[in-house]
Amino acid sequence: MLASMEKAKEEGADLVELCVDSMAPSSHISHIQTLFKQRTLPSIVSYRLKSSRKSSRGGCKNSCFQVLKLALDLDVEFVEMDYEVASDMSMCELIHGRSNTKIIVSSYVNGGGRPSTEKLGDLIACMQATGADVIKLEIAVDYITDLAPIFQMLTYCQVPLIAMAVGSRGLISQLLGPKFGGFLVYGSLGGKSVPGLPTLLSLKQIYKLEHTNADTKVFGVVSNPVGHSKGPILHNPAFRHTQYNGIYVPLLVDDVKEFFTTYTGIDFAGFSIGIPHKEAAVACCDEVHPLAKSIGAVNTIIRRPIDGKLVGYNTDCEASISAIEDALRERQVGNGVASHITSLLAGKTFVLVGAGGAGRALAFGAKSRGARVVIFNRNYERAKALAHAISGEALPYECLQEYCPENGMILANASAIGMEPNSNQSPIPKEALKAYEVVFDAVYTPRNTRLLREAAEVGATVVSGVEMFIRQALGQFRLFTGGLAPEDFIRKLVLEQF
């Protein structure tokens, strides 16, 4: 524990929690005393009866009392105990007789479904009556929307409150804790990923929560899965660079409609929309930009400050098409062809894999530049519907590998094939790539997908999804902040991090 404490110090922790219940039954009290005395950071000494291995056999309560009393005697900064322990008469005496130590009383709430603010309020009042200085609620949540009452409690509760929502959908209970007035935030040590817990390193290096306050605007990427998104490592530093008071967080959303009808506050200011929500999110907007409307997919939603209305945009279209056009232009210049041709895609065959949100953006973009768009998608019906919408062509997915009406075509993968953890996959065999002049992959994790590697090997010009990612994010940043995006800064940052 002392070694971990040193590690926490190196990673920038302000204080650590010493979960003594994990060591108490087997360790001699003198070892615990040594730990308390030799602590090198302010500490919370916690002893949970519920998680203790011996609790059912009794005796543990004694050990709990003994350890907590020792922590109080040694003036450890915080002592944390279960509500049940704090309500015990003999503990009450200790709590009221303490000198410098602050008491955290905690309770685990697992009601199933969204907890009501009334229920939480009542619980907090009872817990406060024990003489607690700080209340901690650990809450099991099934959906990200279950966190709304917790943010309300954090905002309005008069007592210092720690909220910790358990599980991967609970992550923002930590990241947005300080914005809503939470007393402290937990992070995991050593970059270790624990569902629902940010790493301490990400708190210090990416989110820098010390800069957030009640006025901080909340932005985030609404996606499922969401862990792959590099949005947080781009937008958070960019906000700081431009001195914009915002935070950008991963939002693991199951039901996009419910998300937008739950988080209606003006502080939830803007969103990137990722897989698989780009099409469903259109219906959540009060207004949709004409381009996004014709595409039928939004990847950006902002809450308009003047009236709180949700306005949807699509920055994927311009981002992906302009990246492909730039690559074509460079290739032509490399081949000694004049560089002033404006409609580089006109008359070209543009083979698109995928007919979801990103696929729709590419299809509309390519069509608007005069390309002949041919769509392949595992779900053929969806391919046909998109082809119909843009007056393009759809072919069965099985035909992709033989499809070769001409050479010098453009291939764009807008499906998730090849995305981590399935990075050994590619939508098309290497041999078939010889028919393509430019190959684009919307997948950006990994940066160099199997498709791009193989395309480069057969001599195609490749366009990475990272380029699309950067360009769509530049567009989003402008919409989020109303100001210019620091392009050079963002490019450098993303290329360093990928």
Ligand SMILES: O=C1C[C@@](O)(C(=O)O)C[C@@H](O)[C@@H]1O
């Ligand atoms: O497709 C993407 C990527 C993204 O979903 C992300 O992973 O951060 C964010 C979206 O805005 C964008 O259109």
